[in-house]
Every structure is written in structure tokens, then in C-alpha cells.
Amino acid sequence: MAQLILAADPGFAHLALEEFRRDSIGGQPLAELASGVWLADCDEGFWGLAETWIDSPPIFVRHICPVDIAFPLIATPRDLARLSRAAVAEYTDLLDPEVSFSVQSRIFVDLPYKPFDINRAIAAALVESAQTPLDVRQPFQILSVVCAAADERLPAQAKAGDAPQALLGLSLASHNISDWAGGVRRFRREKDQISRAEFKLLEAFEAFHIEPPSGGVALDLGAAPGGWTRVLRQKGQYVTAVDPAKLHPMLAADRGVRHKRMSAEAYLREGPDTYDLLVNDMRMDAVPSARLTNAFADYLYPHAEALLTLKLGQSARHLDPACDVLRERFKILHMRQLFHNRNEVTIHLKAN
Numbered sequence: 463m464a465q466l467i468l469a470a471d472p473g474f475a476h477l478a479l480e481e482f483r484r485d486s487i488g489g490q491p492l493a494e495l496a497s498g499v500w501l502a503d504c505d506e507g508f509w510g511l512a513e514t515w516i517d518s519p520p521i522f523v524r525h526i527c528p529v530d531i532a533f534p535l536i537a538t539p540r541d542l543a544r545l546s547r548a549a550v551a552e553y554t555d556l557l558d559p560e561v562s563f564s565v566q567s568r569i570f571v572d573l574p575y576k577p578f579d580i581n582r583a584i585a586a587a588l589v590e591s592a593q594t595p596l597d598v599r600q601p602f603q604i605l606s607v608v609c610a611a612a613d614e615r616l617p618a619q620a621k622a623g624d625a626p627q628a629l630l631g632l633s634l635a636s637h638n639i640s641d642w643a644g645g646v647r648r649f650r651r652e653k654d655q656i657s658r659a660e661f662k663l664l665e666a667f668e669a670f671h672i673e674p675p676s677g678g679v680a681l682d683l684g685a686a687p688g689g690w691t692r693v694l695r696q697k698g699q700y701v702t703a704v705d706p707a708k709l710h711p712m713l714a715a716d717r718g719v720r721h722k723r724m725s726a727e728a729y730l731r732e733g734p735d736t737y738d739l740l741v742n743d744m745r746m747d748a749v750p751s752a753r754l755t756n757a758f759a760d761y762l763y764p765h766a767e768a769l770l771t772l773k774l775g776q777s778a779r780h781l782d783p784a785c786d787v788l789r790e791r792f793k794i795l796h797m798r799q800l801f802h803n804r805n806e807v808t809i810h811l812k813a814n
């Protein structure tokens with residue numbers, strides 16, 4: 463029986479699989495269930511690997527979940543009741559009723575129902591059978607359901623014939639790398655949103671548990687058109703936004719925003735103030751961006767944190783050299799390719 467499902471950005475799946483091979487014992491990808499989503503096996507099983515990655519998280523693997531059982535589907539709406547019965551039989555005794563759970567489904571094959579339908583049907587059945595509270599936003603336990611097309615490499619495919627299968631696995635949210643199905647964290651678009659980049663900052667704050675100090679002063683390098691600045695303002699920060707490009711007019715009217723319409727290098731020459739938080743989303747190669755971030759380390763309070771995106775291009779060959787540069791002035795607290803990152807990773811730093 464294969465033991466887990468891994469998810470990564472399709473463009474960086476090769477790096478995610480490298481991390482899996484490096485960090486697992488005898489780890490082997492078995493079948494690609496969808497772009498960037500792999501069924502895999504390793505000797506220590508899901509729990510062993512999950513513990514390894516809690517201590518030392520991967521950068522490119524975005525999500526993992528276990529596979530406990532494989533269930534053949536008939537691809538009609540009757541699957542919802544069938545799946546619910548299977549989940550009740552397998553998991554009623556395994557769910558801890560003292561802490562919350564949720565069901566997270568993904569469908570990678572043509573089926574006449576949606577992930578939401580599966581989540582709702584199974585969750586209702588388990589709430590009743592296991593008396594466990596449902597919490598879809600911050601679950602403690604997660605039952606993952608992945609529906610995949612028939613493939614001889616899937617567990618129990620011989621028995622399932624040509625039928626697609628649902629792969630079910632129960633884990634703790636803290637073991638899955640992300641609390642969201644497949645690591646896909648979506649945010650609602652807001653009416654006043656300035657740029658899609660805002661989602662990157664929101665996701666990073668959430669994933670890395672960053673709470674900017676209330677009334678803090680933040681430096682936003684590469685701020686235009688101002689999405690991150692807007693998010694920082696919503697978090698109660700006074701923001702110095704550095705960028706030669708124009709900021710959105712909404713920010714020009716905001717007295718909590720000071721626009722330094724110049725490059726970060728020019729601001730450094732001018733003599734920056736001192737900040738509680740530095741963020742850097744500059745469009746710049748990884749190593750020069752890391753050097754420039756270091757140059758601002760002298761203008762951060764001792765408790766300050768920094769958050770930056772490092773642009774990788776098509777490969778990650780500049781990532782290690784950029785991290786070496788950053789370690790001269792900062793401790794790297796987290797580094798992940800988040801769902802809203804494209805050809806980049808997000809790094810969370812603390813001043814050394």
C-alpha cells in the first residue's frame with residue numbers, strides 16, 4: 463500500500479521530489495495523480511516523514527497527506543453515501559472526539575460531484591458517528607480524500623478494475639505542512655484590493671504566524687503598486703513604501719503611508735529610519751536582493767523581523783547562494799514556496 467500524497471507547484475515538482483527522496487527513507491514517487499500531485503511510498507511511512515518535516519520543513523513540498531485506504535468509485539452521486547459509510551467504518555474509532563476535524567477533498571478525475579459535496583457528506587456522517595466537532599477553518603485532525611483516475615500503480619487497482627478510486631487518509635493538520643487541501647490557500651478578493659501580490663503577504667503572515675506589532679513602523683521595498691503596503695496598513699503599520707514606480711492613488715491619500723519614490727539603493731544612501739518590520743518584494747535577482755536586504759539590517763530594531771520573496775527564475779540554483787548571503791545578517795526562520803508564489807520562494811527572517 464502506498465502511503466502518502468505529496469503536492470507542489472507543478473513548475474517546481476522536480477525539486478519537491480528531490481526533497482522527498484533526500485529526506486525520506488527509501489522514498490519513491492509512484493504515480494502523478496495530477497500536475498504536481500504525486501502518490502508516493504517511503505519506508506518510514508507518512509507519520510515518520512511528517513515528523514522529519516516538522517523538525518526541518520521542505521521548501522517546495524507544499525502539502526502531504528497519508529493514504530490509509532483505497533476505495534473504488536462508481537462515478538455516480540451514490541458515491542457520496544458509499545464514501546461516507548466507508549469513512550464511518552474506518553475512522554469512527556480513530557477520530558479523537560476531544561479535538562476538531564475537517565474533511566478535505568480533491569478530485570482529479572471526471573465525477574458528477576464536487577469536492578465540497580464529498581466534504582459535506584463525509585463530515586456530516588462522522589460528526590454523528592464519532593461525535594467529533596467539525597472546524598473547517600482550523601481543524602486539528604484532517605481526513606484527506608483524493609479522487610484519482612484508474613491507474614495500475616494505485617493501491618488496490620487490480621481489485622477496482624477500471625474504476626477511479628478515492629484515497630483516504632487521516633492525519634493531524636500539523637503533520638500536513640499546510641492546513642489547506644493540497645496546500646491551496648485561497649483568499650477572497652476584496653473590493654479595494656490593489657494587486658494580486660497582496661495574497662502572497664497574507665499567506666506568508668498566516669503560514670509563518672507573523673503578527674506585526676500594533677502601531678509598528680514597516681519598510682516596504684519594491685512597494686508599487688502598493689498591495690503589500692495596503693495589507694500592512696490593515697495590520698496597523700505605518701509604512702515607508704520605497705519604489706521608483708507610482709503607488710496606487712488610494713495610498714497617496716493615506717497619512718500612514720510615506721512614499722519614497724526612489725530605488726532601495728538610493729534610500730539607503732539617503733539614510734533610512736529604523737523599522738520594526740522589513741518586507742521586500744522587489745523584482746530583482748535573488749542574490750542582489752539578499753545583499754540589499756542585508757544592507758538594511760543596520761536600520762532594524764533588535765526585535766525586528768523581515769519577510770522577502772526571492773525570485774528563482776526557472777531553476778533554484780541561486781537559492782542557496784542567496785541564503786548564504788542572508789545568514790550573514792539574519793537567522794532564517796522559515797522558507798517556503800507558498801501557494802501564491804510563482805517562480806519565487808518566501809523567506810521569513812529575524813535580525814541576528
Ligand SMILES: C[S@@+](CC[C@H](N)C(=O)[O-])C[C@H]1O[C@@H](n2cnc3c(N)ncnc32)[C@H](O)[C@@H]1O
Binds near residue numbers: 706743
Ligand atoms: C512585483 S512588484 C511589487 C508588488 C508589490 N509588493 C505589491 O503588492 O503591489 C516589484 C516592484 O519592485 C520594484 N523594484 C525593482 N527594483 C527595485 C529597486 N532597486 N528599488 C526599489 N524598488 C524596486 C519595481 O519597481 C516593482 O514595482
